[in-house]
Amino acid sequence: MTSKEDDRLNGQVINTAIQVTSEPPRVAVIINKKNLTYDYILKSGVFAISVLDESTPMKFFGPFGFRSGRAINKLDGILFKKGATGCPLLIEYCLSVLEARVFDKIDLGTHTIFVGDVLTTEMLKQGKPLTYHFYREELKGKSSKNAPTFAPLK
C-alpha cells in the first residue's frame, strides 16, 4: 500500500486489502496510526494498492515491511510509476494496481480502517497474488509489530 503527501512518497506492506462493494467499487485497508503512510493518507486523502505476486523475494519485505519511511526512503531501489493521484504504483513483482480516494474511515484505536472509492485500476500481468498465508507458511515471513494481527509470543 502506498500513499503520498505533496511530493513525498511512502509505502508499507499490508497483509490484506479487501473489496467491500462492487457498485461503486470500493476497497478497505487497515493502517497502524504509528506508520508514516497513515499520516500521508490522512493529509492527501488518497492511497494506492499494488498486488504483489508469489515471486516477491524476501529481501523486498525487509525495508518495505519492517523499516519506517521516517528513517529511509522506502521507494529507493523499487521500480514504480506515479498514478493519476500521484501515489506510487509498483511495477516489479506486481500483478495489478489501483488507486483510491478516501470515502470514510473508522478510528479503531491502534489502527484506522480506510474505505476508498476506486479511481484507477490496471492489470500488469497474470499470476498468483501473494497472500498473507503464503508469506507466513511458504516464505516463513514474520509479522510486523504494527500489523493488525500481531501478537507477541507468550
Added chain:
Amino acid sequence: MTSKEDDRLNGQVINTAIQVTSEPPRVAVIINKKNLTYDYILKSGVFAISVLDESTPMKFFGPFGFRSGRAINKLDGILFKKGATGCPLLIEYCLSVLEARVFDKIDLGTHTIFVGDVLTTEMLKQGKPLTYHFYREELKGKSSKNAPTFAPLK
C-alpha cells in the same frame, strides 16, 4: 456469519471476515443491506463468525449462501449451539467460532461494514480454513449476487 433478533436466528455465508486490531481484538464483516442478517445485526448489535473448513460440502452453500432467511429457516439441519450473545455458533465443518458486539460501522451504499469487539472465542479443531479462493477454484462455487465482490457476466 450468524446473528439473531430476540429468539429468531439467521446466518449467511460471507467470503471474508477480517481481524482489524489485536488490542483490543476487533473484527470486520461486510454485509449486504438486503440480507436478513443485516437487519438482525442492526437490531441486536451482535454477530458471530464460524470459520468453515475445507471439508464443507457444496450442499451446505445452497441453503446457507443462496437462500434468504425470510423464506426458510437457515439453521434447519445445521448443527449449532447458542453462544453467550445468543447467536448461533456452528459445530459441523467448523474450526473455530467467535462472537462480537458492534463497535462501529460505515454505510457503503449497497453494503455496511460492521466492526465488532470480540466477546468470546473457541477453537473446535485443527484444520484448513475454507478460503474464498478455495471455494471458487477447488469447489467451483459461485458468488451470491449480494456478495461484495459480485460482478455480472458481460
